[in-house]
Every structure is written in C-alpha cells, then in structure tokens.
Amino acid sequence: xxxxxxxxxxxxxxxxxxxxxxxAKSQDPxxxxxxxxxxxxxxxxxxxxxxxxxKQQLSPQQLQKLAGELDQLNQAAEAKLQAGDRLGxxxxxxxxxxxxxxxxxxxxxxxxxxxxxxxxxxxxxxxVFYITxxxxxxxxxxxxxxxxxxxxxxxxGEAYQKVRxxxxxxxxxxxVLATVRQQRDTVAEVTTLKTIGEIHLSWFDYPQAATTYQExxxxxxxxxxxxxxxxxxxxxxGKEYQQAVDILGKLAxxxxxxxxxxxxxxxxxxxxxxxxxLAREKPNFLPAAFxxxxxxxxxxxxxQQYVYAAEALQKLIALYRTQGQVEEALQTSQIxxxxxxxxxxxxxxxxxxxxxxxxxLERKQYPQAITAFQNGLQLAQQLKYEEAYFNQQIEKAxxxxx
Numbered sequence: 001x002x003x004x005x006x007x008x009x010x011x012x013x014x015x016x017x018x019x020x021x022x023x024a025k026s027q028d029p030x031x032x033x034x035x036x037x038x039x040x041x042x043x044x045x046x047x048x049x050x051x052x053x054x055k056q057q058l059s060p061q062q063l064q065k066l067a068g069e070l071d072q073l074n075q076a077a078e079a080k081l082q083a084g085d086r087l088g089x090x091x092x093x094x095x096x097x098x099x100x101x102x103x104x105x106x107x108x109x110x111x112x113x114x115x116x117x118x119x120x121x122x123x124x125x126x127x128v129f130y131i132t133x134x135x136x137x138x139x140x141x142x143x144x145x146x147x148x149x150x151x152x153x154x155x156x157g158e159a160y161q162k163v164r165x166x167x168x169x170x171x172x173x174x175x176v177l178a179t180v181r182q183q184r185d186t187v188a189e190v191t192t193l194k195t196i197g198e199i200h201l202s203w204f205d206y207p208q209a210a211t212t213y214q215e216x217x218x219x220x221x222x223x224x225x226x227x228x229x230x231x232x233x234x235x236x237x238g239k240e241y242q243q244a245v246d247i248l249g250k251l252a253x254x255x256x257x258x259x260x261x262x263x264x265x266x267x268x269x270x271x272x273x274x275x276x277x278l279a280r281e282k283p284n285f286l287p288a289a290f291x292x293x294x295x296x297x298x299x300x301x302x303x304q305q306y307v308y309a310a311e312a313l314q315k316l317i318a319l320y321r322t323q324g325q326v327e328e329a330l331q332t333s334q335i336x337x338x339x340x341x342x343x344x345x346x347x348x349x350x351x352x353x354x355x356x357x358x359x360x361l362e363r364k365q366y367p368q369a370i371t372a373f374q375n376g377l378q379l380a381q382q383l384k385y386e387e388a389y390f391n392q393q394i395e396k397a398x399x400x401x402x
Contacts, residue, residue, distance in 0.1 A: 113159035206238030241274040265308035268296035306343035350379035366401035
C-alpha cells in the first residue's frame with residue numbers, strides 16, 4: 001500500500017506534461033478557442049510542495065499531510081464564495097485541483113466532481129469547460145492504460161453528470177457496463193443499467209431510456225413490476241401509446257395473478273387513457289377506451305376506491321359527450337352522483353351537478369337543468385365556493401324556459 005502511494009507522484013508528474021497534448025485531441029477546437037489555456041494544466045511551483053518535486057517522491061506521510069492541506073484549501077474557497085468573491089474562490093479551487101492529482105486519479109476526479117457541481121450551479125461555463133477537459137484527460141489515460149478501474153470510471157460518470165455532460169457520462173458508464181458484463185457481475189450490471197436509464201430519463205431521451213429499461217427487465221426478473229411501471233411512464237411521455245398499452249397489459253396480468261385489486265383501477269385508467277389517445281387518429285380504438293374506463297370504474301367500486309371510480313366515470317362522461325352519446329353521458333352522471341356521495345367528495349359532487357345541468361341545457365330540458373343547478377348551489381353554499389356561478393346558471397336556464 002505504501003509503495004503504491006509513493007509511486008502515485010511519479011505517474012502524476014508524467015501526466016502533467018502529457019495532459020495538454022491529450023486535451024488538444026479530446027476537445028472540440030471551436031470550444032478550445034473560446035477560453036484561455038486551462039489553469040488546471042499550468043505547472044507552477046506551490047508552497048505546499050517541497051522544492052525539487054521532480055527529483056523526489058512524496059512519502060505516504062507527506063501525501064497524507066498534503067490531503068489535509070488540500071481540504072483546508074477547499075474550505076477557504078467555500079468561504080470566499082460565501083463572502084461573494086467568486087473569482088477568488090475559483091482561483092483557490094484551481095490550485096487545489098492542480099495539487100489533487102498528486103493523490104491519485106480517483107481523489108482528483110472526486111474533487112473535480114465537487115468543484116464542477118459548484119461551477120455548474122453558478123453557470124460558470126469557463127470553469128465547467130476546464131473541469132470537463134481534465135476529466136476527459138483522466139478518462140483517456142485510464143482507457144489507454146488498459147487496466148479497468150471500475151471505481152474510477154464510476155466516479156468519472158458521476159462527475160460528468162455534475163457538469164451536465166450526459167453524453168460523456170454515458171460513455172463512462174458504458175465502459176463500466178461492458179466490464180461488469182465480462183466479469184459476469186449481475187448485481188453491478190443491474191446497478192449500472194439503472195444509472196444509465198436514469199441519465200437518459202433526466203435528459204428526456206425516451207427511446208434510449210426505453211431500451212435500457214427493457215434490458216433491465218430481461219436482466220432482473222425480481223423487480224419486473226418496477227421496470228414495467230417505468231417503461232409505461234416512458235412510453236406515455238414519449239407518446240408511444242401502443243407500447244404503453246402493451247406494457248400496462250403485462251402489469252395488469254401480474255396484478256391479477258397476485259390478486260392485487262388495489263392497483264387495478266389506476267392501471268385500467270391508464271390503459272383507457274392511452275387507447276383514447278390512439279383513438280384520436282384511429283377511431284377503431286374507441287371501444288377499447290370505453291371498455292377500460294368501465295372496467296376501471298367496476299374494479300374501483302368493488303374495492304371501495306371511490307376516488308378512482310369517480311375519475312373513471314368522469315372520463316366516461318367526457319368521452320360519451322365527444323361522441324354525441326348524450327343519454328349515456330346523463331346516465332353515467334347519475335352514477336357519478338352516487339359515487340361522489342360515497343367518496344364524501346362534496347366539491348366533486350358539486351361539479352357533477354353542474355355537469356348534469358350543462359347537459360340538460362344542451363338538450364333544452366330547462367326544468368331538469370334548473371334542478372341540477374339548484375342542487376349544485378346548495379353544495380356551493382356549504383363550501384362557500386362558486387355560489388355566484390350557480391346562481392347565474394339557474395337564471396340562465398330560467399330565462400330560456402320562460
């Protein structure tokens with residue numbers, strides 16, 4: 001262990017001189033021209049280092065002492081930032097980061113990640129660029145050494161995320177994934193796939209996220225419900241409604257096998273909503289939408305989940321009205337009244353009476369409309385909410401009836 005620590009400095013000094021050349025190859029030339037040379041690559045004497053460092057190695061004790069001194073530099077930089085001296089803080093952090101490489105790649109990457117997160121939050125693009133440059137150099141050195149250092153690659157992936165470089169983060173995690181698969185480490189494979197999937201999701205790359213969670217579904221059967229739920233969300237957000245229906249159908253089968261009736265109403269609502277979206281372009285999907293809303297209501301009622309039952313009925317009423325099925329909408333609205341009563345949802349009950357009144361107005365059945373609005377007004381008075389609205393609707397229906 002001590003021998004390993006003492007060798008670190010020698011390697012670090014070699015990296016000092018190779019870094020600039022590697023950077024020139026790794027960066028976008030148009031970006032490199034935007035900023036001055038990186039302060040992280042400037043080799044300058046530092047008071048924390050003994051003179052003639054290039055001719056001697058730091059002992060493990062000296063490395064330990066240096067680590068403590070660098071922690072103090074970090075604290076000093078944080079104090080500068082809190083005092084409003086951002087440039088002063090950055091200068092101290094750059095000094096810390098230059099010296100951190102003497103403690104090894106992992107320690108340096110962890111420090112770069114910490115400072116990079118702050119720079120990103122401060123929208124300091126120049127500092128983020130310098131840190132991203134340095135991270136790429138370390139990654140290139142790790143790859144060229146052909147010694148797979150999984151903790152280092154994982155730390156690089158985390159650091160790239162902190163500086164909001166998802167593409168580079170994915171490259172690092174892809175290297176991790178290839179390695180753990182070669183080692184047949186299924187636990188690490190699942191963990192890495194989850195991280196990759198989360199990155200795709202955080203940047204709204206739904207196709208790639210779907211691919212990753214499909215891999216997880218195949219790799220980790222114990223958590224298939226979680227992955228199916230995530231896939232349903234991904235397909236829905238990506239407006240891939242048919243795929244969402246297929247995944248939700250698999251979930252429904254699992255819940256039925258488990259006799260898990262509690263989850264079914266919400267699931268049926270989601271299936272119906274996807275069929276309704278599909279029906280906007282292909283009307284032949286409408287019957288499936290109606291059927292699943294009805295099943296959502298039935299399963300919710302049977303399990304006494306009246307909130308979901310009411311939601312299913314509201315969706316049915318809206319769908320009936322878009323199809324001109326007014327009588328069916330009215331009948332369903334009467335069932336909604338009973339459901340909202342069971343749910344003790346007085347606001348929902350008030351809205352249901354309003355909905356019934358509006359349907360009767362459209363049918364020019366004014367006495368029935370007035371009765372519905374009066375029922376709604378009674379609830380509005382209890383809730384002290386929208387009383388004026390219901391009075392206006394009653395007046396409107398009465399005028400039309402006279």
